[in-house]
Amino acid sequence: MKKLIAVLVSMVMLVSLATFALAEEKAPLKVGVCIAEALGDLGFNDSAVTGLEKLEADYGVTGSYVECKSDASKYQSTLANAADENDVVVAVGWQFWDALSVVVPAMPDTLFIFVDNGLDGLGDNLLSIVYAENEGSFLVGYIAMKTSQSQTIGFVGGTDDDTINNFFVGYEQGALYANPEGKVLDPVYAGDYESPDTGKELAITLYNGGADVVFAVAGKTGLGVFDAARELNKYAVGVDSDQKYIDPEHIICSMKKDIGGSIYEVVSRYITDGVFDGGTIWNADMTTGFVSIGYGDDTMTQQVSSDLKDEVDALAQKIISGEIVVESTR
Numbered sequence: 001m002k003k004l005i006a007v008l009v010s011m012v013m014l015v016s017l018a019t020f021a022l023a024e025e026k027a028p029l030k031v032g033v034c035i036a037e038a039l040g041d042l043g044f045n046d047s048a049v050t051g052l053e054k055l056e057a058d059y060g061v062t063g064s065y066v067e068c069k070s071d072a073s074k075y076q077s078t079l080a081n082a083a084d085e086n087d088v089v090v091a092v093g094w095q096f097w098d099a100l101s102v103v104v105p106a107m108p109d110t111l112f113i114f115v116d117n118g119l120d121g122l123g124d125n126l127l128s129i130v131y132a133e134n135e136g137s138f139l140v141g142y143i144a145m146k147t148s149q150s151q152t153i154g155f156v157g158g159t160d161d162d163t164i165n166n167f168f169v170g171y172e173q174g175a176l177y178a179n180p181e182g183k184v185l186d187p188v189y190a191g192d193y194e195s196p197d198t199g200k201e202l203a204i205t206l207y208n209g210g211a212d213v214v215f216a217v218a219g220k221t222g223l224g225v226f227d228a229a230r231e232l233n234k235y236a237v238g239v240d241s242d243q244k245y246i247d248p249e250h251i252i253c254s255m256k257k258d259i260g261g262s263i264y265e266v267v268s269r270y271i272t273d274g275v276f277d278g279g280t281i282w283n284a285d286m287t288t289g290f291v292s293i294g295y296g297d298d299t300m301t302q303q304v305s306s307d308l309k310d311e312v313d314a315l316a317q318k319i320i321s322g323e324i325v326v327e328s329t330r
Contacts, residue, residue: 051260
């Protein structure tokens with residue numbers, strides 16, 4: 001009898017261990033998104049959280065996010081805390097460069113994704129994503145010049161750095177491709193990404209300087225550009241997400257840089273195939289579909305004609321094929 005009880009106890013223990021192991025195996029992946037700036041830009045940062053929410057819905061990941069609100073003193077501690085609590089940490093913003101250089105080697109069991117900058121040589125647990133924003137910006141520059149009545153267009157950037165200027169060089173090249181005699185005003189910079197009032201003031205200066213289309217590449221600051229366009233009855237171009245819905249009468253199109261979609265692509269591939277291309281820099285160019293143009297939907301006013309959209313599609317194919325080489329700051 002005692003032998004039978006012992007056998008039964010052993011069987012129960014084995015079943016319990018197997019059940020525990022199965023539960024461990026099926027534990028949801030924990031993904032933490034660290035945002036250097038703040039949510040509410042209706043573009044870059046918000047897109048990252050949208051990608052996280054899609055991962056939660058489609059794959060059952062346990063997601064979380066934290067905003068640093070441009071406080072540099074928080075970058076390293078935010079990443080380190082996230083790495084302690086998650087299997088995958090997504091660093092959204094070039095501002096995390098120095099912090100990643102410290103945290104990634106110190107946390108080899110955590111996978112890191114660096115969005116919008118290329119950082120390598122730290123280990124196989126870091127994948128960087130850079131985007132061919134210059135290619136998409138070429139197309140919106142072409143659209144802006146083709147749409148402009150004054151043949152003068154402008155650009156408001158968040159900060160004067162290589163990433164923002166990568167937008168501008170493509171924008172300028174595309175505009176002059178549309179009309180070599182057209183005028184692209186010198187870019188102006190707000191100095192941050194959280195000041196719609198500053199964005200509005202800068203845009204008003206550009207509009208008063210002759211521009212009738214302004215490309216806003218400035219996060220939440222760019223929302224002020226849209227306010228200026230509305231007040232002065234001028235046009236603006238959105239960025240990162242399809243922002244036309246914000247003001248369909250004055251936002252003619254957007255240069256889509258799909259942050260959330262690319263995050264979703266990397267994490268979902270890791271979940272389904274166990275593949276993580278650590279130690280590499282992924283260039284998300286126009287061939288990936290993560291850089292494109294958005295025109296809103298058919299219910300919205302379309303300032304860009306069907307013929308012009310066809311021209312833009314043809315130009316996109318020339319960029320993809322290499323027939324048109326877009327300048328870059330990278």
